[in-house]
Amino acid sequence: MSTRMRISRPLIVTATFVLALALGGAIVAQTAPDPHRQGRALLDEVVRQVKSTFIRRDVTDDQLYAGAVKALLESAGAGCARQVASPPPPGNGRARFYAMLERVEDRCASPQRSTDDLFLAAARGMLDALGDQYTRFMDPRAYQMFQQDAQGFFYGIGIYIDVKDDFPIVVQPITNTPASRAGLRAGDRIVVVDGVSTRGMSLQEAVTRIRGREGTTVRLRIRRGEGELDVNIVRARIQITAAEGPEGLDAATRGELRRAGIGYVKLITFNHERAVEEFDRLVAEARRTGAKALIFDLRTNGGGLLDQGIRLASRFLPAGQPILHIYDRNGRQATERSRRGAKVTLPTVVLVNEFSASASEIVAGAMQDSGTATLVGVHTFGKNLIQSIVPLPMGAGAAITSAKFLTPKGQDISKKGLTPDVVVGEPEEALRAKLKGRPEAEIEQRLNQMRADQLRRGIEILKRKLQRSVRLPAAA
Known part of the structure; x- marks a missing residue:
């Protein structure tokens, strides 16, 4: 499965080198790394990154280390926590944490729990203490997954998720994956993963629990409307497709688009290094088949990489026009503007819904404010926060909310x-609530009809625009 990746600055990747010191032709073996030294470096770097990057400036060291202590005791287990919690260690937050760590290691040694595990848990607790659902810690495995996503594949069940109202929510199942074949739908709430409640679970923890080795099974409990169902899904290698053309539409709609001279491109995710290139390819293909206008479908696209969003918006806006205004933790404003390059000058309708989020909202908002497209559908998700992706010691990483954005007109x-x-x-949730108690097949038919109505309205708007754009021969 894949997260709807947070809007991020270009990914920062550090290279790790193994060094050997040659003396007199001999190789001097390095000693094993000190877990306490690595762990201290990890926590020190988390504190530094939060104090320099996080969008709020009122965070204290004591607050972060209190979160570290809480997570440390949770990782150690309830029995150990009772042994070590009283009396509370003296000193400030940092000193208190290391005193508590010493107690845990002295009194609750366990072969199932390493010092690394305790430090990684503490780092997660620090970021959880910020109370920001979009700031998250990634342990080495999760960080590797994050980097893998942008390369176009992962191992999981094939869904994009986000967090809403305290639970992971399916933003979009990926076509022809175990999740889509199991019947998962946009709007489904994942309330239990392998027997563990997901209430209050961070996005990254949900991702890590749902993903896994190819061929293994994950058990999910899904809340859909007022009902719940259990599904067992076998994990597989999921190939991420950034965009698709009209082939996913029914034959009648494809024929109507072709006769009207209207192209169709659905951008599935911005979390792909080649999202813009895939979009360009499909637009070029539509033009080759005679398209004179474009339906650009951003429904259920939960966002992704900031740079991909800026590049995509630059395809539509004249060079130099603002795409978004970014405000950092110090209130400083930076305006990202449309870049030079090839432009899409076709009359365009952008389809959006309540699952169109972050990078999708950047692109749709820029196109709406500039008048380069007509937005059709329902109101979007409403996420205007930007996360910076930072590498951390021990092979870990973090996504830290570092800024917010406004649309070109300041919305x-x-x-x-x-x-x-x-x-x-x-x-869709509102429609489901209205149809509560009706057969599921009827509810799904009404949802499909609503989606088709949105597309049909977009086609009608573009037909009128094309009729108005017909030019008379010029006199000379």
Whole structure:
């Protein structure tokens, strides 16, 4: 499975080198790394990154180390926590944490729990203490997964997820994957993974629990509307497709688009190093087949890499026009502007829904504010926070909320989203609530009809634009 990756600055990757010291032709073996030294470096770096990067400036060292202590005791287990918690160690937050760590190692030694495990748990606790659902710690395995995602594949069940109302929510199942074949749908809440409740679970922990080796099984409990169902899904290698053309539409709709001279491109994710190239390829293909206008579908696209969003918006906006305004923790503003390069000048409709988030909202907001496209659908997700991806010692990493953005006209979309120029339908959860008690097949038919109505309205708008753009021969 894949997370809807947070909008991020370009990924920062550090190279790790193994050094050997040659003396007199002999190789001097290095001693094993000191876990305490590595662990201290990890926690010191987390504190430094939070104090220099996190969007709020009121975070104290004591707050971070209190989170570290809490996570340390949770990792050690309830029995150990009772042994070591009283009396509380003296000193400030940092001193208190290391005193507690010493007690845990002295009194609760366990072959199942290494010093590395304790430090990694403490680092996670520090970031959890910030109370920001989009800031997350990635242990070495999770960080490796994160880096793998942008390369176009992963091992899991084939869903994009985000966190909403304290639970992981399916933003979009990926076509032809174990998740789609098992019947998972956008809007499904994942409430249990392998017997563990996901209430309050961080996004990265949910990702790590759902992913796994190819051929293994994950057990999920899904909340859909007022009901719940259990599903067992076998993990597989999932190939990420960044974009797709009209082949996923029904034959009648494809025929209508072709006759009207309208191309169709659905961007599935911005979390792919070649998302823009895939978009370019599909637009070029649409033009070759006679397209004079474009449906650009961002429904259920939960975002991804910031640079991909800026590059994509630059395809539509004239060079130099603002795409978004970024405000950092110090209130400083930086404006990202449209870049030079090839432009899409076709009349365009952008389809959006309540699962269009972050990078999707950047692109849709820029196109709406600049008048380069008409937005059709329902209001978007409403996430205007940007995460910086930082490498950490011990092979770990973190996504830290470092800024917020406004649209070119200064619109703050936080928790309310973009309002389309033409509203068609309503959020899928709202429609499900209205149809509560009806057969599931009827509910799904109504949802499909609403999605089709949004696309149909986009086609109607573009047909009118194409009719108005017909030019008379020029006189000379």
